[in-house]
Amino acid sequence: MSEKVGVYICHCGSNIAGVVDVEEVAKWAGENIENVTVSRDYKFMCSSLGQALIEDDIKNEGLTRVVVGACSPHLHEKTFRRACSNAGLNPYLCQMASLREQVSWVVEDKQAATAKAKAMISGAVRRVQLQEELEPTEVPVNPATLIVGAGIAGIQAALELADGGYPVYLVEREPSIGGHMAQFDKTFPTLDCAACILTPRMSEVGAHTNITMMTYSEVEELTGFVGSFHARIKKKARFVNEEACTGCGICIEKCPKKVIDDVFEVGMGMRKSIYRSFPQAVPNTPVIDTESCIYFERGKCKACELFCPTNAIDFEQKDTYLDLDVGNVILATGYDLFDVKKMPQYGYGRLANVFTSLEFERMCNASGPTDGKIVLRDGVTEPESVAIVHCVGSRDENHNKYCSSICCMSALKFGHLVMEKTGAEVHSCYIDMRTNQKGYEEFYQRLLGEGMHFIRGKVADVTDAARIKEEEGKLIVQVEDTLLGKQRRIPVDMVILMAALEPRYDARDVGLKFGISCSMEGWFTERHPKLDPVATMTDGIFIAGAAQGPKDIPATVVQGAAASARVQGMISSGMVKIEPVVATIDEERCSGCRICNNLCPFNAIEFLAEKEVSFINTVLCKGCGTCVAACPAQAISGAHYSNAQIFAEIEGLLYDVYSSNGHKTAQPEIESVPA
Amino acid sequence: MTEEQFEPKIVAFLCNWCSYRAADLAGTARIKYQPNVRMIRVMCSGRVDPAFVLKALALGADGVMIAGCHPGECHYMVQNYKAMRRFAMLKHTLDKFGVENDRVRLQWASAAEGLQLATAINEMIDQVRELGPLNWSARWSENGQIEAAIQSLIVEHAEAMEVPA
Numbered sequence: 001m002s003e004k005v006g007v008y009i010c011h012c013g014s015n016i017a018g019v020v021d022v023e024e025v026a027k028w029a030g031e032n033i034e035n036v037t038v039s040r041d042y043k044f045m046c047s048s049l050g051q052a053l054i055e056d057d058i059k060n061e062g063l064t065r066v067v068v069g070a071c072s073p074h075l076h077e078k079t080f081r082r083a084c085s086n087a088g089l090n091p092y093l094c095q096m097a098s099l100r101e102q103v104s105w106v107v108e109d110k111q112a113a114t115a116k117a118k119a120m121i122s123g124a125v126r127r128v129q130l131q132e133e134l135e136p137t138e139v140p141v142n143p144a145t146l147i148v149g150a151g152i153a154g155i156q157a158a159l160e161l162a163d164g165g166y167p168v169y170l171v172e173r174e175p176s177i178g179g180h181m182a183q184f185d186k187t188f189p190t191l192d193c194a195a196c197i198l199t200p201r202m203s204e205v206g207a208h209t210n211i212t213m214m215t216y217s218e219v220e221e222l223t224g225f226v227g228s229f230h231a232r233i234k235k236k237a238r239f240v241n242e243e244a245c246t247g248c249g250i251c252i253e254k255c256p257k258k259v260i261d262d263v264f265e266v267g268m269g270m271r272k273s274i275y276r277s278f279p280q281a282v283p284n285t286p287v288i289d290t291e292s293c294i295y296f297e298r299g300k301c302k303a304c305e306l307f308c309p310t311n312a313i314d315f316e317q318k319d320t321y322l323d324l325d326v327g328n329v330i331l332a333t334g335y336d337l338f339d340v341k342k343m344p345q346y347g348y349g350r351l352a353n354v355f356t357s358l359e360f361e362r363m364c365n366a367s368g369p370t371d372g373k374i375v376l377r378d379g380v381t382e383p384e385s386v387a388i389v390h391c392v393g394s395r396d397e398n399h400n401k402y403c404s405s406i407c408c409m410s411a412l413k414f415g416h417l418v419m420e421k422t423g424a425e426v427h428s429c430y431i432d433m434r435t436n437q438k439g440y441e442e443f444y445q446r447l448l449g450e451g452m453h454f455i456r457g458k459v460a461d462v463t464d465a466a467r468i469k470e471e472e473g474k475l476i477v478q479v480e481d482t483l484l485g486k487q488r489r490i491p492v493d494m495v496i497l498m499a500a501l502e503p504r505y506d507a508r509d510v511g512l513k514f515g516i517s518c519s520m521e522g523w524f525t526e527r528h529p530k531l532d533p534v535a536t537m538t539d540g541i542f543i544a545g546a547a548q549g550p551k552d553i554p555a556t557v558v559q560g561a562a563a564s565a566r567v568q569g570m571i572s573s574g575m576v577k578i579e580p581v582v583a584t585i586d587e588e589r590c591s592g593c594r595i596c597n598n599l600c601p602f603n604a605i606e607f608l609a610e611k612e613v614s615f616i617n618t619v620l621c622k623g624c625g626t627c628v629a630a631c632p633a634q635a636i637s638g639a640h641y642s643n644a645q646i647f648a649e650i651e652g653l654l655y656d657v658y659s660s661n662g663h664k665t666a667q668p669e670i671e672s673v674p675a
Numbered sequence: 676m677t678e679e680q681f682e683p684k685i686v687a688f689l690c691n692w693c694s695y696r697a698a699d700l701a702g703t704a705r706i707k708y709q710p711n712v713r714m715i716r717v718m719c720s721g722r723v724d725p726a727f728v729l730k731a732l733a734l735g736a737d738g739v740m741i742a743g744c745h746p747g748e749c750h751y752m753v754q755n756y757k758a759m760r761r762f763a764m765l766k767h768t769l770d771k772f773g774v775e776n777d778r779v780r781l782q783w784a785s786a787a788e789g790l791q792l793a794t795a796i797n798e799m800i801d802q803v804r805e806l807g808p809l810n811w812s813a814r815w816s817e818n819g820q821i822e823a824a825i826q827s828l829i830v831e832h833a834e835a836m837e838v839p840a
Binding site: 072073074098100101102103105106107108109112113115116119120123508512515517518519520525537581599601602622623624625626628629630638641643646647649650651653654657658 | 684686692695696698699701702703705706707708710713714715716717718719721722723724725726727730731734735736744745747748749750751752753754757758761785793
């Protein structure tokens with residue numbers, strides 16, 4: 001029995017009709033393509049009247065297939081599938097041709113556009129007749145959520161979910177939660193102290209009955225699919241029993257070994273071999289650093305064990321593994337800072353008084369290495385003049401093209417803190433001043449009023465080679481002031497480099513582990529940059545915070561909350577639909593060659609040893625179709641993208657070429673062409 | 676106007692996640708390119724069976740483009756690498772069958788690269804126009820080229836499979 005195909009050509013106002021002769025295309029399709037029973041054109045197919053047109057034809061004319069020539073399927077495929085489904089037709093029996101994005105908006109010549117539109121409709125009509133009814137599978141959603149990264153984004157997401165009554169597993173790589181925000185002193189533009197607003201949140205996380213906190217831990221492996229993921233967590237040995245430890249800190253006091261802390265204090269301060277990152281750390285259980293601990297080096301010492309009042313020190317502790325079942329995952333893994341040594345012209349590492357932004361941040365912090373005093377590297381001298389260099393590693397063709405978005409505001413904050421604490425002159429060398437959020441521009445105006453100097457120009461280099469007497473013993477910042485049109489040499493005592501925000505060094509590996517992709521730079525890619533900023537292309541995996549791109553604290557918090565809202569939506573709906581576009585193996589045809597087994601990055605294909613055939617777990621299959629293309633026996637078929645469907649589409653698209661070539665109208669069938 | 680200019684037909688396979696979205700973006704941004712290309716959506720460039728390319732060429736297409744996400748950005752993690760490997764073999768095979776290398780093209784285009792995709796399409800159309808019509812199926816029947824090509828591929832394959840003593 002032949003199919004009854006309905007063809008609908010959308011004018012999209014004048015978007016399509018202005019270039020493509022839509023009446024002609026509709027008329028031609030109705031007259032010339034086999035099995036087309038109804039062919040219409042309409043002003044707006046996506047309107048309710050347009051949809052009603054399709055629904056009525058399905059009911060009255062008995063259409064069995066629908067083709068809509070309109071915009072890109074990424075916009076309205078769902079709309080037209082719903083219309084079909086409303087009229088009782090399986091939604092997967094509807095096919096779209098992108099006459100707007102691929103024809104009317106990109107082709108100037110009207111005749112050529114109309115011809116191309118005809119070919120596309122012909123392809124879609126051929127293809128749709130071979131499409132099959134498909135039903136999405138429904139799976140239940142586990143209400144537990146795994147959150148990776150416990151900076152402010154992860155903390156926010158965890159609290160929102162936990163307050164909503166859902167269990168949360170919060171995994172953090174470092175010994176304490178808090179992330180970068182815990183390292184900061186003040187936050188712009190309000191200048192409230194970071195610790196004052198963050199630490200209450202951290203202790204809330206620590207005390208929340210719905211949150212299971214796993215610090216000093218990493219996700220080893222994630223398997224499964226939306227609704228039921230399985231995560232394997234590696235809990236690194238702390239050598240301190242978390243249950244027994246009261247966090248009194250005597251062990252830290254008694255530990256005889258001091259080392260440079262290059263994580264939390266970014267090399268500016270010291271810590272003991274048994275340590276916690278900072279006084280308000282959550283949990284407050286210390287960690288033994290086996291690389292510097294005297295006991296681990298020489299087998300003697302155990303001072304901590306000797307003095308611990310609760311016998312919590314356990315040198316025999318091993319890494320442990322935990323298996324978790326969760327329904328959704330939120331990745332909030334944050335950012336790294338650009339290595340400013342990659343720009344040797346700024347002298348970091350060579351010139352003592354060149355600091356990175358994070359070093360300066362620690363210096364300002366009252367519990368930091370200098371107790372909040374702004375001093376030169378010698379630890380005593382207050383600077384009389386400071387230069388702040390913007391865009392170090394960002395907005396730079398040689399390093400990162402993007403704007404790191406937070407540095408202008410941080411620089412203004414630094415300027416304020418320097419002037420407030422030391423009275424020094426502050427010179428800010430910027431390319432453009434970007435202060436485009438609530439209260440930010442006002443903060444800039446405030447700093448202008450406070451007397452911070454602004455020089456518009458990118459700093460060429462920082463040197464200690466004096467040319468005149470005034471420059472002797474100083475750092476000289478060489479910059480072209482583009483507003484004055486003059487080269488300037490500014491002698492200062494201290495230089496702060498506003499380092500770019502970069503993706504985590506292992507972001508790509510993390511992306512692979514969780515099955516999501518990264519942008520060219522390495523930021524996690526969101527499903528849609530405007531309309532779906534916290535979801536990813538992988539269902540059930542959400543992203544929040546600076547892992548998605550540079551952003552300040554308010555924006556990070558918003559994303560953390562948004563991601564948790566999305567997860568709560570999934571949990572409360574209880575079930576999730578899984579796309580039926582998956583591959584299946586015909587056991588009769590499978591020769592058991594196992595070529596497909598290694599092709600699947602989602603481990604959806606397993607080999608059934610007793611039957612000697614391969615088998616696809618359709619819930620794990622994401623429908624890419626790579627195995628379909630690779631199977632030498634053509635035993636694998638890909639739903640909705642079968643060989644037959646694609647061959648038919650090729651024939652349809654080339655209808656005008658091959659019929660004039662003397663070919664017969666080819667019957668759509670699977671042909672064996674050696675792959 | 677003198678002689679009518681040859682207008683090639685190009686079939687392009689675009690992956691759903693990057694390249695098809697690049698084509699969407701080219702549209703939204705009103706970036707014009709020549710109308711000679713006709714696009715087919717597949718979920719991944721890894722889905723493109725070399726048979727699709729052969730089919731298109733056999734049915735009268737003058738060139739075929741396969742477009743996917745940039746290496747490392749594949750929605751399916753690594754499947755575009757598989758497309759890349761297949762493409763190398765496909766190109767080699769087509770060469771033996773007398774199909775010029777410029778008639779097939781593997782193009783990476785991210786969802787943000789509407790302009791790059793449009794430029795690549797234009798470039799390819801110009802190249803194929805330069806080469807002239809392929810008329811592949813007609814060529815088959817004309818001479819013994821095909822048999823010779825198959826023979827040479829078989830020999831090459833056998834040599835490659837030989838294990839050195």
